[in-house]
Amino acid sequence: MAEIRQRFPTENEEAKDKRSEEDDAEPLPQDLGAAGSLPQGSDKTTEILDSALANLNPRWRNWVIRGIFTWLMILFFAFIVYLGPLALVLLVFAIQIKCFHEIITIGYVVYKSYDLPLFRTLSWYFLFTSNFFFFGESMIEYFSVLLNRNNFLRFFVTYHRFLSFSLYVAGFVAFVCSLVKKHYLKQFTLFGWTHVTLLIVVTQSHLIVQNVFEGLIWLMVPVSMIICNDIMAYMFGFFFGKTPLIKLSPKKTWEGFIGGAFSTVIFGILLSYVLLQWDYFVCPISFNPTSNRLSMECERHPVFKIAEYSLPETLDGLFTLLHIPYRTLRTYPFMLHSISLSLFASVIGPFGGFFASGFKRAFKIKDFGDIIPGHGGIMDRFDCQFLMATFIHVYYTSFIRLHNPQKILQNILMLKPDEQLHVYNLLHKTLMEGNLINATDSML
Numbered sequence: 001m002a003e004i005r006q007r008f009p010t011e012n013e014e015a016k017d018k019r020s021e022e023d024d025a026e027p028l029p030q031d032l033g034a035a036g037s038l039p040q041g042s043d044k045t046t047e048i049l050d051s052a053l054a055n056l057n058p059r060w061r062n063w064v065i066r067g068i069f070t071w072l073m074i075l076f077f078a079f080i081v082y083l084g085p086l087a088l089v090l091l092v093f094a095i096q097i098k099c100f101h102e103i104i105t106i107g108y109v110v111y112k113s114y115d116l117p118l119f120r121t122l123s124w125y126f127l128f129t130s131n132f133f134f135f136g137e138s139m140i141e142y143f144s145v146l147l148n149r150n151n152f153l154r155f156f157v158t159y160h161r162f163l164s165f166s167l168y169v170a171g172f173v174a175f176v177c178s179l180v181k182k183h184y185l186k187q188f189t190l191f192g193w194t195h196v197t198l199l200i201v202v203t204q205s206h207l208i209v210q211n212v213f214e215g216l217i218w219l220m221v222p223v224s225m226i227i228c229n230d231i232m233a234y235m236f237g238f239f240f241g242k243t244p245l246i247k248l249s250p251k252k253t254w255e256g257f258i259g260g261a262f263s264t265v266i267f268g269i270l271l272s273y274v275l276l277q278w279d280y281f282v283c284p285i286s287f288n289p290t291s292n293r294l295s296m297e298c299e300r301h302p303v304f305k306i307a308e309y310s311l312p313e314t315l316d317g318l319f320t321l322l323h324i325p326y327r328t329l330r331t332y333p334f335m336l337h338s339i340s341l342s343l344f345a346s347v348i349g350p351f352g353g354f355f356a357s358g359f360k361r362a363f364k365i366k367d368f369g370d371i372i373p374g375h376g377g378i379m380d381r382f383d384c385q386f387l388m389a390t391f392i393h394v395y396y397t398s399f400i401r402l403h404n405p406q407k408i409l410q411n412i413l414m415l416k417p418d419e420q421l422h423v424y425n426l427l428h429k430t431l432m433e434g435n436l437i438n439a440t441d442s443m444l
Contacts (some may be wrong), residue, residue: 025247058305065373066234069372069375070227073372073381082295085213085296088219092209093135094204095205096201096205097127098371099378099379100198100201101196101380102369103200104120104123104257106368107193108120114183116180117180118184122171122175123190125171125174126194128172130203132167133161133164134202134206137158137160138206138209138210151444202415204386206384207389207390207393209259211393213284214291215281215282216275216280216281217304217334218392220271220275221268221341222391225267225341225342225345228264228267228268229260229346229350232259232260232264233252233256233259233260234256235265236258236259237253237257240259241253241255242255243255245257248361252350257350261347264345264346265342265346266345268341268345272332272335272338273332276304276334279297279300282301283298304334305333306331307330307332329393337395340395345384349387350384353383353384354386356379356380415432
């Protein structure tokens with residue numbers, strides 16, 4: 001996560017770091033400065049908590065506050081998981097809206113003094129349009145049969161992409177009509193700002209939702225890995241950090257980075273083993289036409305079944321010399337995949353935080369907001385999560401996903417009865433030609 005203080009320097013060091021950051025940061029253009037103060041994060045908490053921690057020095061006060069609200073967020077996330085996949089989708093949607101609000105607010109404040117027409121209105125309109133397209137695509141892909149049973153929703157399913165395109169074109173036309181001669185450059189800058197924000201927030205939220213529908217484990221493991229890496233990098237840096245890691249985040253250290261990576265790999269393996277014991281976490285959510293309800297029951301994907309692996313020749317020879325009788329390893333393939341996921345979470349994932357740090361330094365702000373005491377805004381907590389979600393989706397579709405007969409059946413059930421019979425006849429003929437069924441089998 002962005003802006004994680006892996007060690008807390010003395011007051012003199014803090015002043016030195018602050019001066020260094022101010023020297024390194026590029027000055028805002030004069031017209032940006034005229035827009036007024038940008039949103040700044042703060043360390044405000046409740047009065048009760050402030051009173052309880054009044055005797056602590058700032059270093060340990062911040063440590064305690066971060067710890068308290070970290071556990072509160074973890075418990076809240078666990079409760080949402082307990083409620084099920086649809087609750088998780090709603091949570092993702094809420095987080096997406098807040099992240100979009102925090103980023104767009106910065107652009108609005110920067111250019112507020114110019115009174116640019118329709119900037120905020122069009123930004124939120126494009127957010128609605130993007131969600132209509134992406135979330136609609138997900139719902140149609142996974143629940144097309146259920147949606148088609150409703151006459152009202154059938155229209156939106158059939159013409160979803162045309163409606164999405166029409167909504168976007170309407171916003172595009174409104175933007176062109178809102179152009180003001182003396183502010184062309186600023187308006188196009190904000191138009192690009194909005195679309196880049198949509199790309200970062202909405203597109204990756206869509207991938208998170210798809211990960212949820214493929215099985216809760218594809219959300220819980222990567223999210224937990226990022227959280228673990230965040231916490232352990234902070235802890236190792238807090239107690240052992242001495243060597244600076246990157247200029248964008250002066251308080252991050254190599255000790256925290258390495259300690260966090262090692263902890264994340266171990267944690268990922270252990271968490272994967274625990275979650276693999278329940279079908280609730282590994283089965284994708286689907287609509288069962290027979291029972292007429294959403295289902296999370298399935299025949300497990302091979303990656304979630306115990307498999308036997310032969311040891312590499314080097315280890316086999318070493319075990320022979322040491323008289324160790326084991327020559328094979330029996331484990332869940334997903335646990336081996338979890339090592340790859342944890343390495344990405346701990347090595348590449350933090351660069352999402354570095355990217356956010358660079359963005360904040362460009363506008364000389366500490367955090368995107370102050371909704372979470374000790375942590376900042378929602379975007380401060382989810383900058384790495386978005387990057388991780390994209391990797392999980394790419395990894396799953398590249399190395400894990402198999403053709404899902406249930407989805408194929410849903411597409412067939414959406415056809416008219418005579419079209420369904422035609423598909424059956426074509427399939428029957430193809431199977432006979434491939435000698436997969438007997439030629440004497442009845443055919444409609």
